[in-house]
Amino acid sequence: MSVYTPVTREQLERYLQQYSVGQLIDFQGIEAGVENTNYFVTTTAGEFVLTLVESVSSEQLPFILNYIEHLTQHGVACAKPIHLNDGGLSGQLNDRPAVLMSRLAGSPLHHPNDQQASIIGLTLARMHRLSEQLSDAQPVHIQQWCAELGTTLLPHLEEEEQQTLQYHLQDATQILWDSLPNGPVHADLFPDNALFDGDRLCGLIDFYHSCSAPYLYDLCVTLNAWCYDESTAQYDFNKALLILDSYQSVRPLNTAEQRSFSSMLQVAAMRFWLSRLRDIHFRKEGEVVTRKDPNGKLQLLRLLSENQRLQMAS
Structure with missing residues (x-):
């Protein structure tokens, strides 16, 4: 659980007076998330999620x-x-931008099945089609x-990790970034950011990485x-094909995307x-903070370098 900014009941009651959501009944920190402070909030009007945004500035929130x-x-x-x-869509609580959201039904996924994966491919494609209607604001050059x-982290890495990073930073320059269709994207659509009830998608959450890319x-x-x-350090290529086909x-x-896919x-x-x-080397202090092991993504990076099975898009 990550709770960087604690909130008292009195503070929350005072903050909720800015909304028409009834009276506070209960609230508790959410045992998920890495970069923001989240609480489940129950009022006489229903169930909500309060986020104190630690990862982006208040100036970025309108876009998101x-x-x-x-x-x-x-x-x-x-x-x-x-x-x-x-x-307005956001306020301030304890010197942090604060957002109150509806609480969705369903649960985050830990081991998505093929049907759920296919649904997420369709949903992501629909999102990108809808993004084409929006202006290309708040770009992030990945x-x-x-x-x-990477430059700031390089001195903290072992020699082999340094070589891996330098190779992939150089490889990224070969992508024709300016030729790729872009617009507002989620940018963090992990299974725990998609709430399902069985094979029914209840909704997507945690858009705080959203940007134009x-x-x-x-x-x-x-x-x-x-x-x-x-x-297990295993890539489910069959599931990847399902997502890609659905998408x-x-x-x-298009041709430029196909060439850049791998x-x-x-x-x-x-x-x-x-x-x-x-998050490991430049720690942000918090009351209760979750940090994820970077080695999982390093293993993935090396697997993708060695395995070209997902070049089927080209």
């Missing part, structure tokens, strides 16, 4: 929350931001982000997250390896 609203307005199941009484963070990058993040088991039934990859899978693995290394 408007993106979520655009998706929900067009039928994509997502946790909906609750409007404040003044119409290659540059990796290069800058290549749709291919978002797809590759999702493929790695849903198809690679860190505990392309709605939004086929390299982008590795970029997606590298990006999360680097962020986990950052």
Whole structure:
């Protein structure tokens, strides 16, 4: 569980007065998440999730929350931001940007089955189609982000890890980034950010990595997250094909995306390896903090380098 910013009952009661959500009954920290502080909140009006946003600034939130609203307005199941009484989508609590969301039914996945994987491929493609209607705001240059963070981390790595990082940073420069279709993306669609009731998708959560980036990058993040088991170091290539086929039934990859597919899978693995290394070597202090083992993503990166079975997109 990650709780960087503790909240008292009195503070929460005072904050909720800005909403039309009734009176506070109970609240508790959520045993999930890495970068933000989250609480389940129960009021006389229903069930909600409160997020104190630690990972992005208040200036970035309008982009993220408007993106979520655009998706929900067009039928994509997502946790909906609750409007404040003044119409805003976020407030301030304990010097942090605060967002109150509807609490969805369903549970996060730990071992997604083929049907759930197929549904997520379709959903992701629909999201990217809807993103085409939005302006290309808040861009994140993934290659540059990796290069800058990688430079700061390099002295903390073993020699073999340094060589792996330098190789993949160089390989990422071969992608024709400017030729790839891009727009607002989730960028963190791991199975624990998709709530299911059986094989029914109840909704997507945790959009706080959202940015404008290549749709291919978002797809590759999702493929790695849903198809690679860190505990066994196995990649389920059949499941990856299901996701990819479902995705392309709605939004086929163009030629530039096909050519960059294998390299982008590795970029997606590298990006999360680097962020986990950052959390280890440049720790952010918090009351209760969850940190994930970076070696899982390093193993994935090496597997993708050695195995070309997912080049079927090209």
